[in-house]
Amino acid sequence: MARPKPETFDKQKTVAENRRARFDYAVEAKFEAGLMLQGTEVKALRAGEASIAESYAEIRNGEAWLINANIPEFSHGNRFNHEPRRPRKLLLHEREIAKLMGAVERKGMTLVPLSVYFNGRGRAKVELALAKGRQAQDKREYMKDRDWARDKARIMRDRG
Template sequence: MARPQHKTFDKQKTVAENRKARFDYYIEDTFEAGIALTGTEVKSLRFGEGSIGESYAEIKNGECWLVNSNVPEFSHGNRFNHQPKRPRKLLLHEREIDRLQGAVERKGMTLVPLSVYFNSRGRAKVELALAKGKNAADKRHTIKERDWKREQGRLLREHG
C-alpha cells in the first residue's frame, strides 16, 4: 500500500532551505508554523537573507522556539536592529505543540526546520518537521540509492 502524500504548503517565496535535513533525518511529519519577527527581521528576510542550516526547534513552557537560526542585521536598520541569532517564537496551535512535545519526549524525535518562506498573504512561515535521526549505515544507503537513480536516468537517456 502506498504511503499517503504530505500536503504541500503555499510557498510563494522560499527564503532559506535546510537541504541537509532530508539527508540526516527520516522526516515523519511536517507542520507549518508562523514565526514571530521584528520589523528589521522581516525586511532582512524579504531581501532573501537568512539561514537555518544549523537550527532546530525546542519546546519550553508550552511554547515552541526556533533556536540558532541566522537572520542577518538589516543594512538600514540603525539602532533598532535585531540580534542575528536570537531565539524566535514559532506560532502553533496548543494541540500541535502538545503533539510535538509528546513525540519528542516519548519517541526521541527531533524538531527540524526544513524551510523559511513567505506565503501568498505575505506572512513569514517555517516548515517544521518531526524527524528521527539516521545513522551512518542509513546515510550510506541513501547515497547508494541516489547514485543508482542518477545512473538509471543516464542509461535511459542513452538507450531510450
C-alpha cells in the first residue's frame, strides 16, 4: 500500500518563488516535481540564483518540461557551463503526468511553477500548480478578500 503524500512539501531552502502566480492564477492543485539538472545548475541554485517569474510548464510527448526558467551560469564554471534558459525536464510519475495533461487539454488549465527549493534530502524540487487564469474582475475580488482577511485579523488581534 502506498504512503499518503503530505499536504505540504518538505521545503528546507527556497531558491526561487513566483509570487505573482498566486495573484494571476487561481491555484486548484499542487504537485511536487523533481528537476533534471546539470552539475553547474545545481551549484548556481545552491548559491540562490534563479528566477521562475516568466516560466511555465508544458507536457510534450508524455514528458513534463519546465520552460523559460532562468538559472544563470555558475560564476566559477568552465566551458562546460550550462545554458541559462534551456528547457528542463520535470520528474513526475506517469499517472501524475496523465492527470495534468488531461486537465490542461480538457479544462483549459495552466501549469505554473510556484517555487524552486531543496528538500530535506538535498534534492532540487519544483512546486507545480494546476491553475486557471484570473480575469481582471476576479483579481479585484481576490484583492478585496485578501484585504478584508488582513483587516479582520488585525481587529481580532486588537480586541484580544
